[in-house]
Amino acid sequence: MKQWTMRAAGRANLELTEVPIPDPAPGQILVKVSAVALNYRDRLAIDEGLTMVFPSNGVFVPGSDMAGEVIAAGGGVDQFAPGDRVISTCLPGWIDGPGPGNARFGGPEALGSGHLPGVLAEYVVLDQEWAVRAPHNLTDTEASTLPMAGLSAWTALVEQGRVHAGQTVVVHGTGGVALFGLQLAVAHGAEVMVISRDDAKLAQARELGAAHQINRTTRDWVEAVYEATEDRGADHILDTIGAHHLAHSIEAAAVGGHISLIGILEGYEISGHVAHLARKKLRIDGLQVGHRTALEGLVRAADHLRLRPVVAAEYGLTDLPAALAHLEHGAFGKIVIAVA
Numbered sequence: 006m007k008q009w010t011m012r013a014a015g016r017a018n019l020e021l022t023e024v025p026i027p028d029p030a031p032g033q034i035l036v037k038v039s040a041v042a043l044n045y046r047d048r049l050a051i052d053e054g055l056t057m058v059f060p061s062n063g064v065f066v067p068g069s070d071m072a073g074e075v076i077a078a079g080g081g082v083d084q085f086a087p088g089d090r091v092i093s094t095c096l097p098g099w100i101d102g103p104g105p106g107n108a109r110f111g112g113p114e115a116l117g118s119g120h121l122p123g124v125l126a127e128y129v130v131l132d133q134e135w136a137v138r139a140p141h142n143l144t145d146t147e148a149s150t151l152p153m154a155g156l157s158a159w160t161a162l163v164e165q166g167r168v169h170a171g172q173t174v175v176v177h178g179t180g181g182v183a184l185f186g187l188q189l190a191v192a193h194g195a196e197v198m199v200i201s202r203d204d205a206k207l208a209q210a211r212e213l214g215a216a217h218q219i220n221r222t223t224r225d226w227v228e229a230v231y232e233a234t235e236d237r238g239a240d241h242i243l244d245t246i247g248a249h250h251l252a253h254s255i256e257a258a259a260v261g262g263h264i265s266l267i268g269i270l271e272g273y274e275i276s277g278h279v280a281h282l283a284r285k286k287l288r289i290d291g292l293q294v295g296h297r298t299a300l301e302g303l304v305r306a307a308d309h310l311r312l313r314p315v316v317a318a319e320y321g322l323t324d325l326p327a328a329l330a331h332l333e334h335g336a337f338g339k340i341v342i343a344v345a
Contacts, residue, residue, distance in 0.1 A: 008126030029079035039145035066123035069095035069116035072149040090139040154181030160295035163263035170194025178345030190198040
């Protein structure tokens with residue numbers, strides 16, 4: 006089989022190699038991969054070595070989000086059988102609750118971090134606890150977008166935010182997490198404001214149900230939120246930018262509002278006005294995607310709501326460098342590698 010590997014950080018070190026198809030051990034399933042959705046985290050891991058740890062054999066396989074078909078199962082597997090369509094859980098071992106981890110290092114590691122194998126391959130072996138059944142109503146390409154982008158938005162708005170009709174939700178940008186947030190918020194009856202610097206993408210967001218589209222290069226987006234809500238502010242903000250941008254999210258949030266801190270597009274150090282934070286009684290949640298139980302809930306919701314993930318483009322397995330370039334440039338929705 007073919008798989009993408011690296012022995013050092015940097016896109017120039019990507020190598021498409023051939024290795025034997027692995028055999029599933031007890032408790033594992035062998036999956037024929039159909040599609041792998043790329044995340045911004047994958048680009049950081051490949052280009053900059055973010056969270057990258059090289060395993061004992063020195064070979065790193067990137068990627069965490071895939072959809073495919075179970076073709077074999079090891080002894081003791083009781084959750085799946087050959088022929089089942091599955092998607093990966095990008096944070097293996099986190100079944101429910103606050104999850105594994107400690108104060109020194111934080112939460113669990115993702116697939117494709119080096120600590121755990123990646124999925125940019127024609128076949129992968131996964132512990133049966135590292136997969137869930139794919140939605141019936143989604144193609145493998147669409148289903149592959151759920152494990153990180155879809156689940157991040159679901160965790161922020163549904164699991165933690167309890168979003169409901171009549172609330173106002175702000176999402177930043179038009180990437181995977183933002184568009185899942187838009188679609189899920191609209192499905193729950195909320196009014197959504199999309200912040201972007203691209204008028205063409207804002208027009209596309211309007212077609213998905215965004216009630217307000219704000220170009221942050223031509224307007225002060227915080228003032229635009231005040232104006233649209235008559236100074237009430239936003240009940241939920243999906244902050245996919247991070248760093249000093251958090252200060253603006255704190256300003257835009259309603260009294261008792263909820264901010265989900267998801268992204269690191271502008272850096273790792275955050276800042277914000279503590280008086281606004283206190284006087285508004287805000288809740289800020291640091292978000293690391295979500296657990297397996299929440300992913301199962303998202304799968305059920307995707308079928309019930311007839312959710313259609315937005316896929317900007319598909320690339321073949323051999324075209325990973327071009328797909329990464331597209332991801333870096335910015336896309337309306339998800340970039341997916343069509344493996345099978």
